[in-house]
Amino acid sequence: MFIKPYGDTSNDGAVQLSFTLPVKNCGRAKEAARLYVQKLGFKKVDVVHAAALSEEFTFFVAYGKTDVGIDYDKVEYAEAVDKYLSMDEVNAFIKTTFKRKIVIVGACTGTDAHTVGIDAIMNMKGYNHHFGLERYPMIEAFNLGSQVPNGKLLAYARDVKADAVLVSQIVTQKDVHIKNLTEFIELAEAEKVRGKMLLIMGGPRVNNKLAKELGYDAGFGTGTYAEHVATFVVKKLQERLTAAK
Amino acid sequence: MTKAKSKLGLSGPKIAKARALAADIVAPVQEFIDKHTTVTIERATLRLLGADGANSDGVPVPNLIAGQCGAKLAGGAAAFYLNALIKLNKTPAALNEEIAKGLDISGLEFTDARRIQHKADELVKSLDARIAGNVAHRNARLKQYKDKVKSPLIYVIVATGNIYEDVKQARSAALEGADIIAVIRTTAQSLLDYVPYGATTEGFGGTYATQENFRIMRAALDEIVDREGRYIRLVNYCSGLCMPEIAAMGAMERLDMMLNDSMYGILFRDINMYRTFTDQFFSRMINTAADIIINTGEDNYLTTSDAVEKAHTVLASQLINEKFAASAGMPNRLMGLGHAFEIDPQVKNGFLYEYAQALMAREIFPEHPLKYMPPTKFMTGDIFKGYAMNTLFNFVCKATDQGIALLGMLTEAIHTPYLQDRHLAIENALYVHNTMADFMGEIEFKKEGIMARRARQVLDETIDMLADVKRRGLMTAIETGTFAEIKRLRDGGKGFDGVYEKTADYFNPVETYLKKKLKVGKQETLCS
Numbered sequence: 001m002f003i004k005p006y007g008d009t010s011n012d013g014a015v016q017l018s019f020t021l022p023v024k025n026c027g028r029a030k031e032a033a034r035l036y037v038q039k040l041g042f043k044k045v046d047v048v049h050a051a052a053l054s055e056e057f058t059f060f061v062a063y064g065k066t067d068v069g070i071d072y073d074k075v076e077y078a079e080a081v082d083k084y085l086s087m088d089e090v091n092a093f094i095k096t097t098f099k100r101k102i103v104i105v106g107a108c109t110g111t112d113a114h115t116v117g118i119d120a121i122m123n124m125k126g127y128n129h130h131f132g133l134e135r136y137p138m139i140e141a142f143n144l145g146s147q148v149p150n151g152k153l154l155a156y157a158r159d160v161k162a163d164a165v166l167v168s169q170i171v172t173q174k175d176v177h178i179k180n181l182t183e184f185i186e187l188a189e190a191e192k193v194r195g196k197m198l199l200i201m202g203g204p205r206v207n208n209k210l211a212k213e214l215g216y217d218a219g220f221g222t223g224t225y226a227e228h229v230a231t232f233v234v235k236k237l238q239e240r241l242t243a244a245k
Numbered sequence: 246m247t248k249a250k251s252k253l254g255l256s257g258p259k260i261a262k263a264r265a266l267a268a269d270i271v272a273p274v275q276e277f278i279d280k281h282t283t284v285t286i287e288r289a290t291l292r293l294l295g296a297d298g299a300n301s302d303g304v305p306v307p308n309l310i311a312g313q314c315g316a317k318l319a320g321g322a323a324a325f326y327l328n329a330l331i332k333l334n335k336t337p338a339a340l341n342e343e344i345a346k347g348l349d350i351s352g353l354e355f356t357d358a359r360r361i362q363h364k365a366d367e368l369v370k371s372l373d374a375r376i377a378g379n380v381a382h383r384n385a386r387l388k389q390y391k392d393k394v395k396s397p398l399i400y401v402i403v404a405t406g407n408i409y410e411d412v413k414q415a416r417s418a419a420l421e422g423a424d425i426i427a428v429i430r431t432t433a434q435s436l437l438d439y440v441p442y443g444a445t446t447e448g449f450g451g452t453y454a455t456q457e458n459f460r461i462m463r464a465a466l467d468e469i470v471d472r473e474g475r476y477i478r479l480v481n482y483c484s485g486l487c488m489p490e491i492a493a494m495g496a497m498e499r500l501d502m503m504l505n506d507s508m509y510g511i512l513f514r515d516i517n518m519y520r521t522f523t524d525q526f527f528s529r530m531i532n533t534a535a536d537i538i539i540n541t542g543e544d545n546y547l548t549t550s551d552a553v554e555k556a557h558t559v560l561a562s563q564l565i566n567e568k569f570a571a572s573a574g575m576p577n578r579l580m581g582l583g584h585a586f587e588i589d590p591q592v593k594n595g596f597l598y599e600y601a602q603a604l605m606a607r608e609i610f611p612e613h614p615l616k617y618m619p620p621t622k623f624m625t626g627d628i629f630k631g632y633a634m635n636t637l638f639n640f641v642c643k644a645t646d647q648g649i650a651l652l653g654m655l656t657e658a659i660h661t662p663y664l665q666d667r668h669l670a671i672e673n674a675l676y677v678h679n680t681m682a683d684f685m686g687e688i689e690f691k692k693e694g695i696m697a698r699r700a701r702q703v704l705d706e707t708i709d710m711l712a713d714v715k716r717r718g719l720m721t722a723i724e725t726g727t728f729a730e731i732k733r734l735r736d737g738g739k740g741f742d743g744v745y746e747k748t749a750d751y752f753n754p755v756e757t758y759l760k761k762k763l764k765v766g767k768q769e770t771l772c773s
Contacts, residue, residue: 020665051668054417059665111433111449113514116548116622123730125551128589128623145515147436171432171450173406173661204658222626222658 002069013066015042020059025052033060042066080208080218080232087131090230094138097238104133104233105157106166107144110180114170115146117203121166121226130225139230150184157197164198164233167216172205178214181206185215198236200229251608252690253601253700259708260609266711267564270719275572277519278526282751284311284438284743286527287322289489290755293497293531294326294368295337297456299442300345307490308439309344313351319745321752324355327364331356337368365754373758379499380536386476393475395424397617397642397650399674400480404429404661406448408458412465417664419469419477421671425502425649427480428462429661430454435485435514436739440494450661454481454491459498478502480540483528484510486520486740492528496535502581502649503532506542507569508562511723512731513545517738518720522569529573530759537579540649541566544585544618549729552587552622553595556602557706558728559584563606564711565719567613574763577612581649585618586638590630594695596637601696603645605703617642619653628655635670639677644684650674 007014017037023029030050037045042064049061085093094102106118120127122143124134133141142160144153150167157165167184169177181201188194194215201211202220211219218232251257288296288307298306314322329350330340344350355361387394401423403411408428415426429451434441444461445452452458459481466477478501483491488505495503507525510516532539543559543566550558563582570580584606588595606615619638624631635653642650652670654662662670690696714722726732760766 018665020663051672053664053668054413054420056413057417057664059668111431113432113435115513119549123549128591147432147514173404173450174447176449 001072003072004069005066007065011069013068015064015066016061017042017064018059018061020053020057022057024055025050025058029058030060033058033062037062037064040064041068078208080211080220081228081235083231084228085231085234087136087227087230090227090234091136091138093234093238097234097241101138101140102164102233102237103140103142103160103162104164104166105142105144105153105160105162106133106168107148107153108146108168108170109148109150109153109184110169110176111147112169112171112177112180113146115168117170118143118146118166118168121168121202121224121229126226128225130227132226133230136226136230150180150187153184154187154191154193158191158193162197163237164200166229167199167201169201169203169206172203177203177205181214181216189215198233200232202229252688253605253608253697254692255605255608255700255704259704263560263564263609263704263708263711264568266708266715267561267568269715270565270711271568271572274522274719275526275569278523280747281519281523282318282321282745282747282753283489283520283523283527283740284318284745285487285524286489286756287311287314287318287753288487289493289527289531290321290323290753291326292490292493293372293755294323294365296326296341296344297337298341298345300347303442305439305442306341306344310350313349315351316745317351320748320750323365323754324361324752325350325353327361327368327754328355329353331360331364361752362754369754369758372755373762376496376535379496383476383499383501383536386470390470390474390476393473395422395678397647397678398424398478398614399671400425400427400616400649400651401667401670402427402429402651402662404451406431406451407446408444408452408461409446411452412462414662414664414667415462416465416469418667418671419466419475420473421668422675423477423667423671424475425478425480426462426466427502427504427651428452428454428458430482434482435510435516438486438740438743440487440490454494456494456498459494459500463498463500478538480504483532483539484542485514486510486516486524486743488521488524488528489531492531492535492537495537496531499535500537502538502540503528504542505529505532505539506583507566508723508728509542509545511733511738512729513542513549515733515738517741517744518723518733518735519744520738520740523744525569526573527756527759529570529575530756530763530765533573533575533579533763534759538581538614538649539570539575539579540581540616541583543583544587546729547585547587548622549731552585552589553592553598556598556703557710559602560606560609560703560707561710561714562728563610564707567610572765574760574765577610578614580610580613581616582606582610582613583616583618586620586634586641586653587618587622590620590623590634596641597695598699599637600641600644601699602703603641603647604696605700607645607647609704614648616649616651617647618651619657621653621657624653624657626658628659631655631657632669632673636673636677639674640681642674643678643681644688646685 045064123132126132431448431451480502483503483505510521
């Protein structure tokens, strides 16, 4: 099935854009903006707003229509988990499947000082009325906070015999998160914990696809709650348990 | 600002009680502070006396000297530097160069104390002249351009990691109406026990706070000041392991505001509490001497904890920050106490709670230039909803006469602000602030309405919390997770080994100068 953006009619291909050009705001700048959007492949381009940000920068809002469509049937994306369990279901699942508590260690590693992501998943209170892992009776959760060196997180995970390690990355400027996530996986590889502990990454600019590419077991982006991570962990651990038998 | 009748029906005696509790909480900690110094206080002192530069490995000269002094830092580092200036008959610049090349000044034989004192007097005098010159320059511009002063002041951040790109973005924001530019510091700096040297062109999530970066941005903003006829304030981060040194650099380079909290480093960066308490005191004396407005970090409590349930922790921290600052000689007009608009947008009447909290802060701190922070925790990729939330934030800013409005960015949850994001934010704020210019004077609230009851409840909870903290002591309270639900042990955290008990003959001419200038010390009996 081929699809195109929907503005006010099926398949009209209407797209809203906003961007800044490094030129002074004037008629020529506006024309340049229109031509630029045309060059991007849009048709019927309308520059509806132009505002000077300084003498050297102008901000534009524009609309255009595109002929480009996409075959939705050919889009591939694997969610980390098909169906998520609730907190109670996760706990019940752990009790019956493992008969022991599951240990999860998490941190925001490297130079990143933002705990908002790891806190949303791990802290007792959780986020947006979804309790964090600390609240799960059958999960032993250790939140090490921010600016934790990758090596320290791994060492801690080993000490407490973690079943899963969560690495959070919020700052993404200059792809620092990719470098740091790669460093973590290399360390994990060197210490031979890959395949033993589940390695999971999270952050606003990561997803399950990127996680797989970097060598993690799963990746969770915006909109993730504790039960999503927990579901993945328990299902995957069960899978490994069954495979080992 | 005059003390008007409380629109929220807050009880004056209760507010006074909360303040008295905060004073009791701070007093024993202040006793500890008075008896101690830290490695960064000694380095800040050296900087203020003229130590600067770095060796070929990038180790700053103040760190080289502190390293040479070792345990003798407990007696103060200044004497070693002053002695070397005299014995080697060098200017500070020439001596710095020798130290950078490897000269050890700790082994030099001491000249007599009077000559050292004399040299100290000379350098302190020129320090005083430099700081006073900066204050006079700022005040002259503020006076000259007072017609253009907005209320609240519009505060935006630049965070490219390259100081020269930061300059472009800051200029653009200032031209569009921003009054305050904060240069975001790279997240890694808070845990460095030295201040990097030189300009930053490749930082992550910000630049290093360096004296050179301060200079570059100050010069760029000063150009706009004269062109636009509006004073533009410059902000950086006076926090982390080098609080006093960054204050020293800011005082010398005419920064106008500094993020500077008495407990932030302990809670959110795991810096040792003895270290942070001692450092914040010295840094606040420097900020006060340089007429620099501090911004405290209470907004951070609400990104960690729930903004409805933990609202009282913000007020409690504001009162503690106020008392610590007052103990460093800081007047109310320099205390930009922080708070934030962080209630979950799904909470019914959440806006009323935000409004009540902001107005309560305004009424309890009538002379303070409160710093109000925008929504961040519940910002998502839905930039349009985010823009609507920022509009409501702007409304509360104006409706409660906040001093400093840090504008929300519609792309808060996505990336560091694009040029256009700042433009949209400023446009939003200017529109809201203007269209409701005199709203605050027009409105009153029901005596038993939702807002009045909410504010009274938060004040009551604050008093309970402060009474509990007083009973257990501030350090124990922090150890047990009372603030931001984070536990920090008193001898844990980073930087503990850099704390020294002052010797009986501790010598620090900069400290003596600051205490005298700000009337801080044993004779201090004034309470707020």
